[in-house]
Amino acid sequence: MTAARTATRTVPATRPAPPSAAAIGLARIGLELRLFARDPGQVVFSFAYPVIMLAIFGSVFGDEVVLPGIGFREYFLAGIAATGVMLTSFQAVGTAVAEERERGDLARLQTLGTPALSYAIGKAGQVVVTTAVQLALLLTVAATAFDVALPTDPGRWVTFAWVVLLGILAGTVLGLAVATVIGSARSAGTGIPAFAVVLQFISGVFFIGSDLPDWMDRVAAAFPLKWLVQGMRSVFLPDSAAVAEQAGSWEHGRTALVLAAWVIIGTVVCARTFRWRRAA
Amino acid sequence: MTATSPAPAPAAAAFDDGAAVRVRGLVKRYGDRTVVDGVDLDVRRGEVFALLGPNGAGKTTTVEVLEGVRRRDGGDVTVLGEDPARGGRAWRGRLGVVGQSTGSGNALTVRETLDHFARYHAAPVPTAELLADVGLTDAARTRVDRLSGGQRRRLEVALGVQGRPELLFLDEPTTGMDPVARRQFWTLVEGLRARGTTVLLTTHYLDEAAHLADRVGVISAGRLVEVAAPADLGAELRRVATVRWLEHGEYREVTTPEPAAVLRDLVAASPTGDVPGLTVTRPDLEDVYLQLVAAAEGETR
Structure with a gap:
């Protein structure tokens, strides 16, 4: 009986190896971008929020001079660009992952044997593309509508690139980590944006760094956003503006170190706690 | 534990090609509630086995342990020769899973969804063939979040069989389907069986179990109370x-x-x-x- 069944079996006994984690990750980037593009709320929020903020603050405080030779718009552009990076990475990923887990999308990926790395690649790839579009839009509007002079020195754009890239990586892994720790999509949907707003205020997005109380700056220094903002100022403001920072300099070394440390911490937390399903 | 359990087949059992699923003394608790209470179960290769039982009997929990998505609290489980708690990618690639929950869907169309998930498999069934098999050809261009509940179930089934699984788990697959879709689904399962796929399905529907299954296991209050061919059940x-x-x-x-x-x-x-x-x-x-x-x-x- 058993022998007869085995003989007539047409399911292949040996099957080809499943596609690589990278191949599935690539497919997921395409999927994530497509889903992003079809979510009007996400698109408008990610792309329009920084531009609208720049328009409001630029119009209200546009004539104020922050430091000798530096207008408010230049100063604020750095802060809002850093905020944009945090929104498209940390906030977008954190809320989306919690939702996808609750909806059972992740349970399907688990039963398909999807490597967690492929899922992370998909998220990171989507964040890279959406952040690039967002920043391109923001800088174009700043340069054309608000007469902000963008840097011409290639060295500054190199700084811009590594600051943004580290910010994206840190935001993505921390978003993934936070979504797992929080669990419910509802809590993630309210908690993460609320946290992001507080972080913006204490990290000097809206205020000048040296105006913040010392304790507040120290709290902010523990999180990535302050360093992202400071890194952006070092790109868009003249070096003379560095005196306005708490440390009196741009602190590139420390910025890279803190952001890299958060990338590592986030990755370790993800690797140890990531779940496809909510705990039963 | 192994010493006290009655083991009729000695060492050779581990290599027995006849068993797709082998479960001995499976126990699962949620808190102090025991939902699976010592289930023994064998599913032979190539057969369609139906787990029949009322809501809350432990069907889904049992199947989820076998799928390797839920930890067990006791017992020995082997699925396609491996312990599900340790099964890797290659092992998962040999399984097909149609879970009970149906997501609310997203902005992708049916065809886009199938084309996307095809890329997770080494040798996927072509999308057109899948669409025809589950009767979604006409809905191929519809967004998943605009499908009816029954259509979404059919999409779940299509995704479950896309990777040409050796063993397919179907957890209440026809819930929410209309009678026409149910018949179509039965035909699909019969086709899979004819090609040698082992199927383990859970269902509330007796006619479904009687129609599809080679053997039926009745599960109630976390125990398997009887296993027999549908015609011999409760002899x-x-x-x-x-x-x-x-x-x-x-x-x-x-x-x-x-x-x-x-x-x-x-x-x-x-x-x-x-x-x-x-x-x-x-x-x-x-x-x-x-x-x-x-x-x-x-x-x-």
Whole structure:
């Protein structure tokens, strides 16, 4: 009986190896971008929020001079660009992952044997593309509508690139980590944006760094956003503006170190706690 | 634990190609509630096995342990030769899973969804073929979040069989489907079976189990109370027949393990040799199932 069944079996006994984690990750980037593009709320929020903020603050405080030779718009552009990076990475990923887990999308990926790395690649790839579009839009509007002079020195754009890239990586892994720790999509949907707003205020997005109380700056220094903002100022403001920072300099070394440390911490937390399903 | 459990087959059992699923003494608790309470189960390669049971009986939990998505608290489990708790990618690639929950869907169309998930498999079934098999060809360009509940179930089934699994888990696959879709699904399962796929399905529907399954296991209150071919299910219970006849204008009924003897007496007692309104019925699958479940639930109370 058993022998007869085995003989007539047409399911292949040996099957080809499943596609690589990278191949599935690539497919997921395409999927994530497509889903992003079809979510009007996400698109408008990610792309329009920084531009609208720049328009409001630029119009209200546009004539104020922050430091000798530096207008408010230049100063604020750095802060809002850093905020944009945090929104498209940390906030977008954190809320989306919690939702996808609750909806059972992740349970399907688990039963398909999807490597967690492929899922992370998909998220990171989507964040890279959406952040690039967002920043391109923001800088174009700043340069054309608000007469902000963008840097011409290639060295500054190199700084811009590594600051943004580290910010994206840190935001993505921390978003993934936070979504797992929080669990419910509802809590993630309210908690993460609320946290992001507080972080913006204490990290000097809206205020000048040296105006913040010392304790507040120290709290902010523990999180990535302050360093992202400071890194952006070092790109868009003249070096003379560095005196306005708490440390009196741009602190590139420390910025890279803190952001890299958060990338590592986030990755370790993800690797140890990531779940496809909510705990039963 | 291994020492105390009765192990009929020695070392060779691990290499037995006849078993796609082998479960011994499976236990799963949520807090202090035991939802699976010592289940033993064998599913042979190439068969369609139906787990039948009421809500909360432990069907889904059992299947989820076998799929490797839920930890167990006790017992030995082997699925396609591996312990599901340690199964890797290659092992998962040999399984197909249609879970009970159906997501609310997203902004992708049916075809986009199938094309996307095709990229997770080494040798996926072509999308057009899948669409035809589950009857979604006409809905291929519809967004998943605009599908009806039944259509979404069909998409789930398509995703479950896309990777040409050796073993397919179907957890209440036809819930929410209309009768036409259910028949179409049955045909799909029959086709899979003919190609040698092993299927383990859970269902509430007795007709579905009777139609599709080679063997049925009735699970109730976390225990497997009987395993048999649909026609042999509850053989003990079925041996009892109900004899009914008309006597002095009123129906009378006798339940007996020996209906022939009752008939003989009836005929002998009748002056004309005729018995008006005579029927002899045996319990059908549903009667048997209800009795099995009631007995198991009574035991645990």
